[in-house]
Amino acid sequence: MIKKARTDHPVQEEIASxxxxxxxxxxxxxxxxxxxLFEAARWAASSYNEQPWSYLVAVRDDKDEYxxxxxxxxxxxxxxASTAPVLGFAVAHLxxxxxxxxxRVALHDVGMASANLCLEAAARxxxxxxxxxxxxxxxxxxxRVPPDHEVVxxxxxxxxxxxxxxxxxxKQRDLAPRSRKPxxxxxxxxxxxxxxxxxx
Amino acid sequence: MIKKARTDHPVQEEIASxxxxxxxxxxxxxxxxxxxLFEAARWAASSYNEQPWSYLVAVRDDKDEYxxxxxxxxxxxxxxASTAPVLGFAVAHLxxxxxxxxxRVALHDVGMASANLCLEAAARxxxxxxxxxxxxxxxxxxxRVPPDHEVVxxxxxxxxxxxxxxxxxxKQRDLAPRSRKPxxxxxxxxxxxxxxxxxx
Numbered sequence: 001m002i003k004k005a006r007t008d009h010p011v012q013e014e015i016a017s018x019x020x021x022x023x024x025x026x027x028x029x030x031x032x033x034x035x036x037l038f039e040a041a042r043w044a045a046s047s048y049n050e051q052p053w054s055y056l057v058a059v060r061d062d063k064d065e066y067x068x069x070x071x072x073x074x075x076x077x078x079x080x081a082s083t084a085p086v087l088g089f090a091v092a093h094l095x096x097x098x099x100x101x102x103x104r105v106a107l108h109d110v111g112m113a114s115a116n117l118c119l120e121a122a123a124r125x126x127x128x129x130x131x132x133x134x135x136x137x138x139x140x141x142x143x144r145v146p147p148d149h150e151v152v153x154x155x156x157x158x159x160x161x162x163x164x165x166x167x168x169x170x171k172q173r174d175l176a177p178r179s180r181k182p183x184x185x186x187x188x189x190x191x192x193x194x195x196x197x198x199x200x
Numbered sequence: 201m202i203k204k205a206r207t208d209h210p211v212q213e214e215i216a217s218x219x220x221x222x223x224x225x226x227x228x229x230x231x232x233x234x235x236x237l238f239e240a241a242r243w244a245a246s247s248y249n250e251q252p253w254s255y256l257v258a259v260r261d262d263k264d265e266y267x268x269x270x271x272x273x274x275x276x277x278x279x280x281a282s283t284a285p286v287l288g289f290a291v292a293h294l295x296x297x298x299x300x301x302x303x304r305v306a307l308h309d310v311g312m313a314s315a316n317l318c319l320e321a322a323a324r325x326x327x328x329x330x331x332x333x334x335x336x337x338x339x340x341x342x343x344r345v346p347p348d349h350e351v352v353x354x355x356x357x358x359x360x361x362x363x364x365x366x367x368x369x370x371k372q373r374d375l376a377p378r379s380r381k382p383x384x385x386x387x388x389x390x391x392x393x394x395x396x397x398x399x400x
Contacts, residue, residue, distance in 0.1 A: 009232070009239040012323050014212065015316055020245055031398035032209070038387045038399075039209040042380045044315060045220055047332040049379070054386045057396050065390055092308075105332045108292075108352055111311025115244060116215055118312075119319060123212050132247040132305045144392045152308055179249070180242045186254045187238045190265055192344045196257050198231035199238075 001160040005178050008200075018122035019178060020129040022170035023161035024083040028060065033124055034086065037157070040120030046109040050096055053113040055155075056143050057088040068142060073154055074133035080170050081131070084156035089139050090114050090130075092150045110152050121157065129156045201360040205378050208400075218322035219378060220329040222370035223361035224283040228260065233324055234286065237357070240320030246309040252293040253313040255355075256343050260285045268342060273354055274333035280370050281331070284356035289339050290314050290330075292350045310352050321357065329356045 003019040005011075029037075038055060046052060058069035069087040070078055081087065092110040096103050103109075118128045136151035145151060166174055189196040203219040205211075229237075238255060246252060258269035269287040270278055281287065290313070292306040303309075318328045331354035339351040366374055389396035 005243045007239050007243065009235040011236055011240045011243065011320055012214065015240045015243055015320060018243070018245070031400075034396075034398055035209040035383065035400060036211055038383050039207050040211045040215045042383060042386075043205045043207065043211065043215055043218070043378075045218070045318065045330055047330075051381055051386070054388060054392075056388050056392075058389070059398070062389075105307070105311075105353060107305070107307040108311035108314075111305075111308035112315035112318075114308075115312035115315030116319070118245065119316070120211055120215060130245055130247075143388070143390075146392060153305060178243070181251055183235065183238050183242060186242075186251070188254060188256050188343070189258070189262075190268075190343075192254075192256075192346065196234075198234055198259070200231075200235060 001162055001174065003178060008182065014119045014122040018118055019127060021127050021160040022080045022129065022173050023166040024085065024156065024158035025161045025165065027159045028085045029126060029158060033126060037117050037120050037126070041113040041117040044109070044113040044116045046112065047103065047105045048096065048098070050103060050109065052093040052103055052106040053110045054091040054093070055088050056091065056139065057086065060085045072135050072139045072142065073131060074135065077131045077133045077154065081129070081156040083161065084158040086157035088155040088157065089134065089151055090153045090155065091145055092152050093148065094150055095148045107150070107152055114153065125159065126157065127160050130154065131156070201362055201374065203378060208382065214319045214322040218318055219327060221327050221360040222280045222329065222373050223366040224285065224356065224358035225361045225365065227359045228285045229326060229358060233326060237317050237320050237326070241313040241317040244309070244313040244316045246312065247303065247305045248296065248298070250296055250303060250309070252303055252306040253310045254291040254293070255288050256291065256339070257286065257288040272335050272339045272342065273331060274335065277331045277333045277354065281329070281356040283361065284358045286357035288355040288357065289334065289351055290353045290355065291345055292352050293348065294350055295348045307350070307352055314353065314355070325359065326357065327360050330354065331356070
């Protein structure tokens with residue numbers, strides 16, 4: 001399913017076409033594709049090139065591991081995410097390796113890596129639905145995530161299902177158009193809430 | 201200047217070519233290009249579609265505004281960032297608009313918007329050097345950033361200078377190859393630090 005943003009200004013194809021489906025098709029994601037997705041995350045920018053991101057990933061073919069990952073989602077997310085062929089979690093290292101001091105932008109930099117991942121995926125017609133609704137302490141315990149790391153988000157990865165494969169309420173959500181506030185509401189100039197004069 | 205990543209797996213051109221220059225050319229960034237950059241940020245994913253990102257942006261043509269933005273960078277960053285034709289700050293709204301509750305992934309989602317911005321830029325041969333080294337409380341005061349918002353990062357935006365325009369130590373940094381840890385060090389399977397078997 002294609003769900004392209006109606007943009008006010010031209011952007012790259014994969015930025016306009018990226019979206020977060022609730023329904024995934026049964027088609028698996030190949031190892032080659034997965035390597036390219038995480039390779040894209042790898043090359044994100046980060047403060048002091050710290051690369052504070054790690055990912056825990058399970059594919060459906062490995063039934064036990066997949067069930068383990070699924071059990072770490074909130075109950076509401078487990079419902080729909082169980083159609084995704086790949087599940088994962090993004091984890092942030094909250095301190096700098098080089099000196100042990102807190103990394104104020106660790107979550108921000110993990111977000112940058114995950115955005116790279118999502119755009120590489122979209123370019124390959126693979127889509128990712130990220131979830132804040134996870135059980136972070138369960139992930140920490142089951143996967144033995146070390147201290148000073150925060151489990152940030154869950155990721156459901158796969159090809160989008162066609163609308164005919166979807167049931168409500170997910171069908172309604174996947175068919176609804178994508179929407180965002182306009183640039184004038186978040187790109188400011190001289191002071192907060194005053195749009196830049198070049199913003200149209 | 202081109203500084204393409206040597207990737208282990210194929211990724212999109214703009215993901216491989218994005219980098220963070222210390223030296224910018226004098227070439228300005230047009231309003232059209234700026235609109236497309238922030239349009240890309242606009243369409244990032246966010247928890248509950250909250251879109252917790254805002255940007256404060258100054259272009260060099262507006263001398264007073266540019267100097268104001270420059271004064272909000274750390275002294276070390278002011279040195280090199282003053283060559284960039286555009287400066288900005290990314291700001292995170294730490295609470296959900298819909299219910300006022302804390303947004304655990306606000307910084308993460310701002311990072312996703314900024315990554316979109318950087319990739320849209322790279323596709324246009326525009327590069328962004330993001331900075332954690334800023335004076336957040338000065339930004340808050342000068343721009344009147346409201347409570348419950350965190351000033352996350354600075355952004356220097358422009359076209360990269362050629363090496364002949366650069367002086368040390370920035371020349372060395374801009375000429376050094378880009379490096380990242382391999383996938384096996386951050387993509388894990390059954391448990392923390394055990395790479396997935398499909399990671400090569």
